[in-house]
Amino acid sequence: MSPFNYKELSFQLSRILGKTLYAASSSVKNVAFFDGNANPLADVPGIEDSFMDTGKENYIQYMISADNKFSSIEPFGVIALKEGRLFLKGVDRIYSGEPKGVTVVTEELGDPILEQIKNSVNKEIVIWAEDGVMLSTIPIDKNAFGNRLGTAESGEIIFATATINNREMGFSFYPIEDFDGNIIAYIGTGFDMNTVNDIFINNLIRFIPVIVIFSLVLFLILYAVLRQLFKPLNEIIGITEEISKGNYKIAYPPNKIIEFSKILESIGKMSEAIEIREKELVLLSSIDKLTQIYNRQKTEEILGLEIQKANQTSHPLAIIMLDIDSFKAVNDTYGHKVGDMVLEEFVTVLKKKIRPTDFIGRWGGEEFLIICPETNLDGAKTLANGLRKALEAHSFPIVVRKTASFGIAEYIPEEAVNAVMKRADDALYLAKKRGRNRVEGGPDSN
Numbered sequence: 001m002s003p004f005n006y007k008e009l010s011f012q013l014s015r016i017l018g019k020t021l022y023a024a025s026s027s028v029k030n031v032a033f034f035d036g037n038a039n040p041l042a043d044v045p046g047i048e049d050s051f052m053d054t055g056k057e058n059y060i061q062y063m064i065s066a067d068n069k070f071s072s073i074e075p076f077g078v079i080a081l082k083e084g085r086l087f088l089k090g091v092d093r094i095y096s097g098e099p100k101g102v103t104v105v106t107e108e109l110g111d112p113i114l115e116q117i118k119n120s121v122n123k124e125i126v127i128w129a130e131d132g133v134m135l136s137t138i139p140i141d142k143n144a145f146g147n148r149l150g151t152a153e154s155g156e157i158i159f160a161t162a163t164i165n166n167r168e169m170g171f172s173f174y175p176i177e178d179f180d181g182n183i184i185a186y187i188g189t190g191f192d193m194n195t196v197n198d199i200f201i202n203n204l205i206r207f208i209p210v211i212v213i214f215s216l217v218l219f220l221i222l223y224a225v226l227r228q229l230f231k232p233l234n235e236i237i238g239i240t241e242e243i244s245k246g247n248y249k250i251a252y253p254p255n256k257i258i259e260f261s262k263i264l265e266s267i268g269k270m271s272e273a274i275e276i277r278e279k280e281l282v283l284l285s286s287i288d289k290l291t292q293i294y295n296r297q298k299t300e301e302i303l304g305l306e307i308q309k310a311n312q313t314s315h316p317l318a319i320i321m322l323d324i325d326s327f328k329a330v331n332d333t334y335g336h337k338v339g340d341m342v343l344e345e346f347v348t349v350l351k352k353k354i355r356p357t358d359f360i361g362r363w364g365g366e367e368f369l370i371i372c373p374e375t376n377l378d379g380a381k382t383l384a385n386g387l388r389k390a391l392e393a394h395s396f397p398i399v400v401r402k403t404a405s406f407g408i409a410e411y412i413p414e415e416a417v418n419a420v421m422k423r424a425d426d427a428l429y430l431a432k433k434r435g436r437n438r439v440e441g442g443p444d445s446n
Helices: 006-023 060-062 110-120 198-244 258-286 294-314 328-335 336-353 379-391 418-435
Strands: 030-035 038-042 076-082 085-095 099-108 126-128 132-137 158-164 167-177 183-192 317-324 359-364 367-373 404-410
Touching: 006 076, 060 085, 060 099, 076 183, 110 126, 110 132, 126 167, 198 294, 258 294, 294 317, 294 359, 294 367, 294 418, 317 336, 317 379, 317 418, 328 336, 336 359, 336 367, 336 379, 367 379
Parallel strands: none
Antiparallel strands: 030 038, 030 099, 076 085, 085 099, 126 132, 126 183, 158 167, 167 183, 317 367, 317 404, 359 367
């Protein structure tokens, strides 16, 4: 059981990451989270649907596949074509001891990135996709290169020319492949044919792969910075996992990002509340609601542990089974409310008279069991007679006088639990048969 809503948590974290990146003047458009089954957890709100991954993409499935679960996979960049637009995507896994999910950072390949590439290589840049020019740093007709690029083979570098603003421009195009190796676009660098010679053209063709790699490296550098923000996320996931295992005493590491610190502080408070509630539930599951002593289930558990201890230490152990005499007449005459009052008062008297080492539990109805560690039969008989006299002398509400019958038994090493319980029960039955308000058990009771 995990008490935290991971979807809500990841949604909050994605908003924080988005705000942090925006404040840092980053051009990242979307940070998406997927769990270990590739189910989407959250996206930065307000983005276009075109940016969103579904979790079915091969680059996400690759990260969570069983074959790659424990392999060392570095974050990688992919380019995707969707709805007539190209997107750069940085893909990495979320870790907390082992892979827990996938993060995808998406940025549209648009004019700002093209301008960065143009400034880096000092050449005009053209992106060709879907049978025409999709993006360009210069005004150019969509059909300027016809369909020549659409017929190119994988890995083939293509040189093409076009007349732009009365200038003859030459372009070297290099294929762009998606994660599956399919050519989805071409990136080309342009130059004025009047200012270059054939040698320069040949050298430039070799330079095209460097341009593509450079653009991806720029994006991966951005993503590497982003990974520093994922460290607190991994810590939070690890903390929530520890809490789900019942480990509530966790040292929360300090964090420089104030939003993360607030989330950790909130988790700490929730952890304390859960621990308190869990203790309350454990207590409620072991306590009889009316009398506030152990219920039968907990009493049986304690008896089993004390028998185990007696077998290990060879120390004596005795039990006392007692029953309120003629209790049914109380309910029949005065009603169950008075009966409950008598039961509560009865237990109050017993708790005052038993020893700190004894355990008392409600066995059922008006029947109770007292477990007496380090006690032989004579010791149990002395304790039972003391309890009997205290009850006999006590003034109960409404009914005034009430007595009880007692059956005692000493545990025999390696004896079954049912066997010692039967001997105590038989002794209690004998006490009832011989007139009530008495103690029976041991060799004298036959």
